[in-house]
Amino acid sequence: MMAMNTSSGVWRDAAITQRRVRLLAWLSGVLFLFMGAGYVAGPLGRAASALVFVDIVFILLLGIPLVYRLTRQHLLWRVRNKLIITYLLIGLAPMLLFFALFTLAAYVAAGQFAIHLATTRLDADVAALEVDSVAFAQRLPAIVPRIEGRGEPGVQETQPAIETTQAWQAAAFVDGKPLFLRGAMGHARSPLWPPQWFAQGSTNDYHGIVLEDSTFYLAAMTRQKLPDGRTLITIGSVPLNNILMDRVAQNLGTVRLAPDGAEFANAMQGSETSPKEVAGMKNVLGGLTPHSANMVDVAVHFFSSISVLLWDSNRLINVPIVVTSRPSLLYRELFGAALTGGITSLLRGLFIAVCVLCGLLELFALTMAMRLNNTITQSVEGLYEATQHVDRGNLRHRIDVRHDDQMAELCSSFNRMSSSLARLLDEQKEKERLQNELSIAQEVQANLFPLAELRLPTLELHGICRPARSVSGDYYDFLLFHGENGEPTGASIALGDISGKGISAALLMATLHSAVRAYRFGAEDLTYNSDIWKALNAERNERSVRHQGDLFQSPSRILSLLNRHLYRSTQPEKYATLFLAHYEEKTRKLVYSNAGHLPPILLCADGSMRRLDCGGTVVGLMDGMRYEEEAQTLGPGDLLIAFSDGVTEPENDFGEFGEVRLMEVVRENRHASLDVISARVMEALDAWIGAEEQPDDITLVLARGV
Numbered sequence: 001m002m003a004m005n006t007s008s009g010v011w012r013d014a015a016i017t018q019r020r021v022r023l024l025a026w027l028s029g030v031l032f033l034f035m036g037a038g039y040v041a042g043p044l045g046r047a048a049s050a051l052v053f054v055d056i057v058f059i060l061l062l063g064i065p066l067v068y069r070l071t072r073q074h075l076l077w078r079v080r081n082k083l084i085i086t087y088l089l090i091g092l093a094p095m096l097l098f099f100a101l102f103t104l105a106a107y108v109a110a111g112q113f114a115i116h117l118a119t120t121r122l123d124a125d126v127a128a129l130e131v132d133s134v135a136f137a138q139r140l141p142a143i144v145p146r147i148e149g150r151g152e153p154g155v156q157e158t159q160p161a162i163e164t165t166q167a168w169q170a171a172a173f174v175d176g177k178p179l180f181l182r183g184a185m186g187h188a189r190s191p192l193w194p195p196q197w198f199a200q201g202s203t204n205d206y207h208g209i210v211l212e213d214s215t216f217y218l219a220a221m222t223r224q225k226l227p228d229g230r231t232l233i234t235i236g237s238v239p240l241n242n243i244l245m246d247r248v249a250q251n252l253g254t255v256r257l258a259p260d261g262a263e264f265a266n267a268m269q270g271s272e273t274s275p276k277e278v279a280g281m282k283n284v285l286g287g288l289t290p291h292s293a294n295m296v297d298v299a300v301h302f303f304s305s306i307s308v309l310l311w312d313s314n315r316l317i318n319v320p321i322v323v324t325s326r327p328s329l330l331y332r333e334l335f336g337a338a339l340t341g342g343i344t345s346l347l348r349g350l351f352i353a354v355c356v357l358c359g360l361l362e363l364f365a366l367t368m369a370m371r372l373n374n375t376i377t378q379s380v381e382g383l384y385e386a387t388q389h390v391d392r393g394n395l396r397h398r399i400d401v402r403h404d405d406q407m408a409e410l411c412s413s414f415n416r417m418s419s420s421l422a423r424l425l426d427e428q429k430e431k432e433r434l435q436n437e438l439s440i441a442q443e444v445q446a447n448l449f450p451l452a453e454l455r456l457p458t459l460e461l462h463g464i465c466r467p468a469r470s471v472s473g474d475y476y477d478f479l480l481f482h483g484e485n486g487e488p489t490g491a492s493i494a495l496g497d498i499s500g501k502g503i504s505a506a507l508l509m510a511t512l513h514s515a516v517r518a519y520r521f522g523a524e525d526l527t528y529n530s531d532i533w534k535a536l537n538a539e540r541n542e543r544s545v546r547h548q549g550d551l552f553q554s555p556s557r558i559l560s561l562l563n564r565h566l567y568r569s570t571q572p573e574k575y576a577t578l579f580l581a582h583y584e585e586k587t588r589k590l591v592y593s594n595a596g597h598l599p600p601i602l603l604c605a606d607g608s609m610r611r612l613d614c615g616g617t618v619v620g621l622m623d624g625m626r627y628e629e630e631a632q633t634l635g636p637g638d639l640l641i642a643f644s645d646g647v648t649e650p651e652n653d654f655g656e657f658g659e660v661r662l663m664e665v666v667r668e669n670r671h672a673s674l675d676v677i678s679a680r681v682m683e684a685l686d687a688w689i690g691a692e693e694q695p696d697d698i699t700l701v702l703a704r705g706v
């Protein structure tokens with residue numbers, strides 16, 4: 001049933017997959033139609049373009065789970081493919097992650113180095129400008145009176161300071177009024193005017209990069225007091241143009257300040273600069289990107305920002321700067337002269353040798369991984385093929401084991417398992433045959449027990465036997481006797497327990513059953529058929545027929561005969577406990593003899609109890625044994641309870657069930673019918689045993705006078 005359910009589930013999954021594939025193909029065709037209709041002008045084209053997006057969404061929602069399902073069902077079904085993917089996840093994924101981390105770290109380090117070179121060179125130019133501006137400011141106070149008196153300074157007084165730096169521009173202001181310097185256009189050569197924040201502030205100098213009228217400058221300002229108390233402000237500046245950027249980008253690549261487009265958008269992430277301020281900035285580009293030294297020497301863009309002062313508002317903004325360089329340029333700038341020399345060549349050769357060695361080790365590892373993969377997959381393929389043979393019922397198929405490892409041992413274990421299964425199947429068939437025979441034996445034994453309750457005018461009998469296994473070693477029987485007129489004259493009760501369990505005990509029980517019946521019914525024949533007795537005992541005429549019948553009706557005499565019979569016909573270790581009783585209807589006398597059995601209990605109508613323990617030892621163990629017998633009167637309401645050890649000996653955590661609990665149950669139900677009393681006893685036993693297995697055969701015989 002499970003195999004049928006699995007097969008139906010596989011077919012159902014395959015049908016669902018086929019339907020999804022057809023639906024995906026249909027959606028793909030519709031997508032091409034919508035894409036073609038999108039070129040049509042008008043509302044139809046716009047609607048088709050919108051439907052293209054919707055169709056793509058449906059294709060993704062359907063296609064991604066379908067691809068995942070097909071991958072699991074087909075690509076990942078084979079162990080070989082799973083192992084390959086496992087190797088990739090274990091080996092390649094960490095390498096890719098390490099390479100990505102190394103690349104990111106190298107990019108960050110190289111970017112920081114490139115930006116550092118560019119900003120350091122800019123800072124050096126700013127420092128040089130500051131030196132020239134300070135020198136100019138120190139020379140200027142001495143000539144301010146002459147400049148103001150003549151309206152124009154002499155060439156010898158101002159020219160040297162102005163020419164100190166290439167493209168250097170200077171301006172001077174006294175209390176906000178410009179001084180006219182030689183060679184100046186308008187009020188001065190510098191286009192920068194003293195900002196209000198500097199003129200009114202407490203700072204006496206400033207130097208750095210500034211932005212004025214969408215143009216970048218390197219600027220240096222000083223403020224000092226003239227002897228007459230007026231304030232002199234000098235401004236030195238250099239336009240930050242392409243010429244200056246060429247010097248900054250020397251041996252570095254290209255350096256671009258305030259870029260636009262996508263690069264600017266990436267670089268301005270988190271900047272406080274407003275879009276209006278950035279829109280007017282003029283790009284400043286310097287340097288050239290050289291040709292690559294090899295295939296991996298690619299051009300790399302590094303983004304950062306530098307602080308620029310807004311000239312009029314005294315506010316710092318972050319202006320993006322982009323350095324485009326190559327790894328070879330940065331490598332030469334970083335190591336410089338260290339790249340030459342014998343030690344460097346030795347280290348380079350050693351590095352190449354290590355790389356080659358790592359490559360060989362990787363190739364060796366790949367080869368070993370492939371061999372291990374083949375070993376595992378071959379074993380799995382062999383196991384899979386073997387399971388197919390076993391599924392078809394061929395338990396003689398064996399896997400060809402070629403290696404000596406755990407997978408080979410697994411294949412060998414499968415071969416041993418197949419052999420064991422074949423042997424177990426044969427044993428199962430034999431067990432089923434024996435079980436069938438046991439079932440037949442159980443049916444035969446069930447027919448040996450009384451099939452119904454017996455009832456005499458003054459006595460009612462009831463018995464039950466519940467085997468612990470298929471067949472029972474316990475025995476009980478009721479024998480009913482009739483007079484010459486056919487009316488019942490009495491009954492015999494037999495209850496025994498055979499040593500051991502199972503088939504041997506059941507066979508001995510059948511022997512005991514037949515022997516008891518033979519002796520008891522033989523007594524009846526001798527009593528009521530004198531012709532048979534005379535024919536068998538012609539030479540012993542001195543004894544009467546009635547006397548010989550009484551011998552067989554005596555329970556003690558029958559036990560002696562049974563003891564001799566079992567002792568001579570069974571193994572020495574086989575024996576039985578047996579309780580025999582004969583009830584006489586006319587006199588209500590119960591004559592009994594007990595051969596080693598648990599003493600039955602006679603519960604009288606007045607509540608008193610008597611144990612019926614008169615008799616002797618077990619039967620079949622020793623020859624020549626004699627047994628005693630005793631008579632009891634079974635009055636109305638008196639109840640005889642005979643039982644095997646399976647009733648009193650079951651145990652749980654509280655000990656044995658015992659005779660005390662048995663009699664408590666019987667006393668509580670003594671006025672009920674015998675079958676009800678028997679059922680209550682069985683219920684109490686089941687509750688006492690619980691979920692454990694029944695330890696022994698349970699037999700209970702009840703007789704009550706009426």
